[in-house]
Amino acid sequence: MIRHRHRRSTKMPDYGTRTIAGRNIRHIASLGTHCLASSLLKNAGLKRYSLPFDWGWATPGMVLHCLKTDFSDFLPEPGCDGHPLYHRQFGIKCVFAHRDLRDVSDRAYYERCISRMRRLVHSRDAKLFLMIARPDTPIGWHFKELVNHIREMTPHAELLAIQLQPPRGGGQSLSLELIEERAGSRLYNFRPASDESGLGYFPDIVDELVILRLVCGYALDLKASP
Numbered sequence: 001m002i003r004h005r006h007r008r009s010t011k012m013p014d015y016g017t018r019t020i021a022g023r024n025i026r027h028i029a030s031l032g033t034h035c036l037a038s039s040l041l042k043n044a045g046l047k048r049y050s051l052p053f054d055w056g057w058a059t060p061g062m063v064l065h066c067l068k069t070d071f072s073d074f075l076p077e078p079g080c081d082g083h084p085l086y087h088r089q090f091g092i093k094c095v096f097a098h099r100d101l102r103d104v105s106d107r108a109y110y111e112r113c114i115s116r117m118r119r120l121v122h123s124r125d126a127k128l129f130l131m132i133a134r135p136d137t138p139i140g141w142h143f144k145e146l147v148n149h150i151r152e153m154t155p156h157a158e159l160l161a162i163q164l165q166p167p168r169g170g171g172q173s174l175s176l177e178l179i180e181e182r183a184g185s186r187l188y189n190f191r192p193a194s195d196e197s198g199l200g201y202f203p204d205i206v207d208e209l210v211i212l213r214l215v216c217g218y219a220l221d222l223k224a225s226p
Helices: 002-007 036-043 060-068 084-090 104-122 143-153 205-215
Strands: 025-030 126-133 157-164 175-182 185-191
Touching: 025 036, 025 104, 036 126, 036 205, 060 084, 060 126, 060 143, 126 205, 143 157, 143 175, 143 185, 157 205, 185 205
Parallel strands: 025 126, 126 157, 157 185
Antiparallel strands: 175 185
């Protein structure tokens, strides 16, 4: 009991206290770059609605392009197999991992996602954008431009970016390092204990909790829709 009281004392870190411009966070939005960010939020009960980058493949450069162009070319031409433009520009063979945009209902799903993102961007609520990328998809090349554009695009917003490193394996310890911070937005290098590639989730729940600890450092008061 004495140890328990000590652990709950003022020596403990402050969780749920970080605000954006003095405001509690009303929205958490995944910016890809694959399904991990959205899956992590969903499993933790923090996902309230679907957005364009939740369940597909992207690169930081593609995300930046879509935000700058207001998703004007996000949907390929009707009847197209894949996304020829994004394949040429960003080298992504399969943007829509779980949907077939030749199907009318799947295309309508993404149209709703784009509409929600546009409403979110125009909202004055505080919002946290979450991006997680695998080792072969460097966020650092675009981090400064992403942060600058998000600040221009929408008020009261920050980007939490997690650059995954190859896991050590063999039971060795994980590591989390702050690499860059700009106007409240942060880029971390995270070396997990387990490998989520090919799965879209961490087999070791501790890896998931490390990222959720960063998210839950914010004062969350999430809304059901933007």
